Amino acid sequence: DAGVIQSPRHEVTEMGQEVTLRCKPISGHDYLFWYRQTMMRGLELLIYFNNNVPIDDSGMPEDRFSAKMPNASFSTLKIQPSEPRDSAVYFCASAGGIRKPQHFGDGTRLSIL
Amino acid sequence: DQQVKQNSPSLSVQEGRISILNCDYTNSMFDYFLWYKKYPAEGPTFLISISSIKDKNEDGRFTVFLNKSAKHLSLHIVPSQPGDSAVYFCAATARYDSGAGSYQLTFGKGTKLSVIP
Numbered sequence: 001d002a003g004v005i006q007s008p009r010h011e012v013t014e015m016g017q018e019v020t021l022r023c024k025p026i027s028g029h030d031y032l033f034w035y036r037q038t039m040m041r042g043l044e045l046l047i048y049f050n051n052n053v054p055i056d057d058s059g060m061p062e063d064r065f066s067a068k069m070p071n072a073s074f075s076t077l078k079i080q081p082s083e084p085r086d087s088a089v090y091f092c093a094s095a096g097g098i099r100k101p102q103h104f105g106d107g108t109r110l111s112i113l
Numbered sequence: 114d115q116q117v118k119q120n121s122p123s124l125s126v127q128e129g130r131i132s133i134l135n136c137d138y139t140n141s142m143f144d145y146f147l148w149y150k151k152y153p154a155e156g157p158t159f160l161i162s163i164s165s166i167k168d169k170n171e172d173g174r175f176t177v178f179l180n181k182s183a184k185h186l187s188l189h190i191v192p193s194q195p196g197d198s199a200v201y202f203c204a205a206t207a208r209y210d211s212g213a214g215s216y217q218l219t220f221g222k223g224t225k226l227s228v229i230p
Contacts, residue, residue, distance in 0.1 A: 004156070033218075042222040043157075043202065056217070091156055099206075101147060102218065104156030 002026070004105035006092050012111045018080040021108045024073055025094030033102060034067055034077050035091040043091070049075065050098075082112045116140045117205050119221035127229050132190040134224050136203030139184065143205040147218070148177060148188050151200045160201075161188070193228045200225045 005024040013019055025032045033048040047057040052069045060067070064083070069075040079086055089109050093102040118137045126132045136146075144165035149157035163170040163177045163186065170177050176189045190197055203221040 043220040045217050048217075093156070099145060101159035101162060103159065104149075106154065106156045 004092055004094050004103055006090075006105035006108050008108060009106065010109045010111075012113065013082060014113050015083055016081045017112075018078065019082045019086075019110060019112075021077040021090050021092075021110070023075045023077070023092030023105060025075070025092070026096075026103055027073065029094035029096045029103070030072070031095040031098060031100075031102075032069060032075050033093040033095070034075070035093065035104075037089045037091060037107070046077070084112045086110065087112050115221075116143075117203055117219050117221040119201075119203055119224045121224050122222075123225040123227070125227045125229060126193045128195055129192045132188075132193045132197065132226055132228065134188040134190075134201050134203075134226065136186050136188075136221055137184060138186075138205050140205070140207065140219075141184070142207035143219075145206050146177070146179060146186050147204045147206075148175075149202040149204060149220075150197075151202060151223070157202055190226075193226075195228050195230050198226055198228045 004026055007022045030051050034046040035043050036046055037043045044059055046059040047067045048055055049069045065079055067077045087110055089107045091104050091107045093104040095102045116139050147162040148160040150160050151157040161172050161175050161177050163179050168179050174190055179186045200223040202223045204218045206218050
């Protein structure tokens with residue numbers, strides 16, 4: 001079975017540019033999570049969806065961040081405009097139930113210059 | 114305020130010996146705990162979990178112990194192998210309907226385990 005697929009694996013862009021991160025969850029999983037990992041704060045939940053509907057976006061740092069899930073097999077996390085402090089590794093995860101273990105993608109390493 | 118703490122950033126163990134990774138939590142609403150393993154340039158991988166109704170769960174070489182009164186859990190790896198060298202994250206969550214907020218996994222900052230051949 002294919003796991004969670006994230007793209008791109010690495011992104012380097014200049015401050016002010018729009019960044020779009022993509023995620024394909026495991027087929028049949030109805031929960032999708034976006035996390036950010038930094039040295040200072042560790043792994044933080046940004047937002048999660050259930051059946052394509054955003055349930056909790058309280059972790060989204062500010063209005064520059066937005067996430068969508070147009071269908072069960074695709075989600076995006078967008079940063080516009082990007083800032084150097086957004087540099088981090090962004091992980092997407094999916095789960096087959098609310099108390100089921102989450103399966104993570106390999107992440108997108110984002111560098112904002 | 115960190116609700117899940119892994120106070121040892123790193124741990125070195127000889128191959129074949131026991132590795133013990135520790136985790137403390139502060140939120141008394143947490144009732145389900147998980148351990149994840151992470152290799153460099155990969156995402157975290159689920160390892161083992163435990164519900165608060167148990168105090169021990171075992172899966173092969175991996176055993177998780179939960180001490181609710183002390184708000185402490187530990188992961189034991191016996192025997193340790195070089196392939197176990199990774200960063201281990203402890204995570205916890207509260208019941209969905211507990212009023213503690215929506216479902217969230219709260220992660221510790223991880224412990225880097227090095228198993229020396």
